[in-house]
Amino acid sequence: MSFNPTTPGVSGETSRLALLESQLAALFEVSRVLSRSLDLRQTLREVLGVLHERARLRQGLVSLLDEERGELLISALHGQDAEPFEAVSYRPGEGVIGHILTANAPWVLPRLGDEPRFLDRLNLYDPDRPFIGVPIRCDEQAIGVFAAQPPVGAELLDDRARFLEMVANLIGQTVRLARTVEAEQQALREERDKLRREVRGSHGFDSIIGRADAMRLVFEQVRQVAKWNTTVLIRGESGTGKELIANAIHYNSPRARAPFVKLNCAALPDNLLESELFGHEKGAFTGAVSLRKGRFEQADGGTLFLDEIGEITPAFQAKLLRVLQEGEFERVGGGRTLKVDVRVIAATNRDLESEVRAGEFREDLYYRLNVMPIRMPALRERMEDIPDLARFLVAKVARMQGRELEITDSALRVLMRYDWPGNVRELENCMERAAVMSENGVIDRDVIRLTGIDLNAGAPEPSRPATAMTVPGSGAVDFNDPDLDERERVIAALEEAGWVQAKAARLLNMTPRQIAYRIQTLNIKVRQF
Numbered sequence: 001m002s003f004n005p006t007t008p009g010v011s012g013e014t015s016r017l018a019l020l021e022s023q024l025a026a027l028f029e030v031s032r033v034l035s036r037s038l039d040l041r042q043t044l045r046e047v048l049g050v051l052h053e054r055a056r057l058r059q060g061l062v063s064l065l066d067e068e069r070g071e072l073l074i075s076a077l078h079g080q081d082a083e084p085f086e087a088v089s090y091r092p093g094e095g096v097i098g099h100i101l102t103a104n105a106p107w108v109l110p111r112l113g114d115e116p117r118f119l120d121r122l123n124l125y126d127p128d129r130p131f132i133g134v135p136i137r138c139d140e141q142a143i144g145v146f147a148a149q150p151p152v153g154a155e156l157l158d159d160r161a162r163f164l165e166m167v168a169n170l171i172g173q174t175v176r177l178a179r180t181v182e183a184e185q186q187a188l189r190e191e192r193d194k195l196r197r198e199v200r201g202s203h204g205f206d207s208i209i210g211r212a213d214a215m216r217l218v219f220e221q222v223r224q225v226a227k228w229n230t231t232v233l234i235r236g237e238s239g240t241g242k243e244l245i246a247n248a249i250h251y252n253s254p255r256a257r258a259p260f261v262k263l264n265c266a267a268l269p270d271n272l273l274e275s276e277l278f279g280h281e282k283g284a285f286t287g288a289v290s291l292r293k294g295r296f297e298q299a300d301g302g303t304l305f306l307d308e309i310g311e312i313t314p315a316f317q318a319k320l321l322r323v324l325q326e327g328e329f330e331r332v333g334g335g336r337t338l339k340v341d342v343r344v345i346a347a348t349n350r351d352l353e354s355e356v357r358a359g360e361f362r363e364d365l366y367y368r369l370n371v372m373p374i375r376m377p378a379l380r381e382r383m384e385d386i387p388d389l390a391r392f393l394v395a396k397v398a399r400m401q402g403r404e405l406e407i408t409d410s411a412l413r414v415l416m417r418y419d420w421p422g423n424v425r426e427l428e429n430c431m432e433r434a435a436v437m438s439e440n441g442v443i444d445r446d447v448i449r450l451t452g453i454d455l456n457a458g459a460p461e462p463s464r465p466a467t468a469m470t471v472p473g474s475g476a477v478d479f480n481d482p483d484l485d486e487r488e489r490v491i492a493a494l495e496e497a498g499w500v501q502a503k504a505a506r507l508l509n510m511t512p513r514q515i516a517y518r519i520q521t522l523n524i525k526v527r528q529f
Contacts, residue, residue: 019156023163026054034170040178044076052078057148059124063097064144072097088121095119096133097145104142106134106161125149130157134164136172146171208244209389212382218374225372226252233369234347236376239425242347245374249345250303258302261295266308270316275332284333296323300340310350317362324368379420387412389424393431405435410445413488418453487522
């Protein structure tokens with residue numbers, strides 16, 4: 001049976017001790033509630049419930065100042081959902097609640113109905129009962145009001161008011177912590193959304209340079225396959241940008257908000273590759289001092305990019321096939337089967353078909369990977385993209401070096417005469433070397449030749465039709481430039497003449513028969529309009 005400190009006949013000192021005992025128990029329970037969660041509204045409602053049960057404080061109310069509106073809004077009510085009262089507000093100084101905020105001091109009313117400033121907007125309070133309201137402070141500044149009603153005829157109202165102040169101080173610390181956490185979370189969300197926009201922009205289609213027909217086909221395939229969870233196999237020579245395409249697929253898919261995990265399969269032996277992909281249990285092998293999640297678990301709900309997939313051994317191919325088919329695997333040293341939802345994008349520069357025929361690559365794994373093949377063209381197959389690529393790479397190097405760099409049209413024409421067996425990666429290395437060798441920040445044809453690329457080795461073979469080596473985006477070319485070789489001069493004149501051979505012949509002081517002969521012997525592919 002609980003002891004009632006207001007029982008008639010109990011001495012004042014005994015009554016005070018009994019009140020302090022009940023308040024101490026209530027305060028302990030309040031501290032437990034406040035340390036339990038950062039859900040402010042739910043926590044405050046639980047605090048008011050504790051005070052109702054343990055301290056006999058009825059109609060508990062917490063009202064916090066909304067900084068944007070400059071008004072006190074209802075945050076929690078005992079036994080009531082605060083949402084129906086969200087329209088109720090108090091301006092600073094308005095009514096009893098507003099006065100407590102402005103005065104930043106407790107206010108004890110022996111009988112609430114006797115106070116003319118009582119507005120009764122909530123229609124919850126008993127006007128015959130006492131009323132105690134105290135400010136909720138943060139750094140000595142009032143940020144809200146905590147109020148409640150003791151029982152009718154309750155004694156020791158000043159002691160009860162001090163108890164409410166103690167609870168209000170605890171509430172103030174909780175409010176400050178909750179608002180700090182919310183502000184930090186909001187900042188993190190904004191930073192996350194900003195980074196996501198930047199990543200989506202940097203890995204979108206605009207970040208991949210290509211106007212050639214072969215690249216347009218790649219873009220169209222990426223747009224179509226990004227919508228679905230289909231497994232993709234990206235084919236192409238080394239240095240063609242297969243990873244860029246994998247990025248574009250992921251960041252333009254419904255999985256864009258989920259992890260994008262990458263692994264180069266050629267970089268690890270089988271035993272390490274299994275641990276890296278599937279993870280391992282603690283003690284599975286020497287050095288496994290703790291449990292480690294593999295790449296498949298890390299990519300759950302997102303995308304896993306397996307580069308150089310053609311390099312894995314037949315023994316490991318069987319293990320990979322199972323997780324691709326069933327979405328299930330076990331960690332190394334573990335017996336529990338794990339299930340994941342992962343989209344797999346694989347890439348290779350090897351001829352998997354010939355390896356399947358030779359028995360070096362599992363046929364069933366090949367068909368599991370080759371659901372949607374995308375072939376990346378070699379750079380020599382899209383020579384018209386070289387000027388744009390070169391300008392982009394020069395701008396990238398300029399940012400790295402922190403200076404202005406430019407590349408001339410004559411340098412671009414030299415680049416277009418080379419076959420680029422290393423593809424875009426080789427072009428990027430060439431641009432970085434050229435930037436290092438350029439003292440004044442201008443990359444011209446002489447600087448390009450200093451980079452060491454063998455133009456003779458990379459020259460187009462006579463048996464292969466060559467496309468016109470014009471520089472997209474450049475101005476009119478001086479076809480009488482002495483630095484141009486004969487083939488470049490003919491192409492420049494044809495461009496100037498709109499590919500009308502008779503007009504180009506006049507520009508070069510030739511006869512139509514002479515220019516037709518040069519077009520044939522120089523293996524120039526004539527454009528048709």
